[in-house]
Amino acid sequence: MKVVDDHVEVTETEASGGVKEQGVRYVLAISLLAVIVVLSAIWIVPVLLSR
Known part of the structure; x- marks a missing residue:
């Protein structure tokens, strides 16, 4: 990281x-x-058990 003028440059x-x-x-x-x-x-098991 280096400062150039009024901003910082990073890799x-x-x-x-x-x-x-x-x-x-x-x-x-x-x-x-x-x-x-x-x-x-959760969706399929109750349907199979209700038959």
């Missing part, structure tokens, strides 16, 4: 400030799949 790495890993993508996908399965079960 791409400094600006991102986060970790660029794929873990978040997998957590999101697994969570979405789990929610779909659970909500489907």
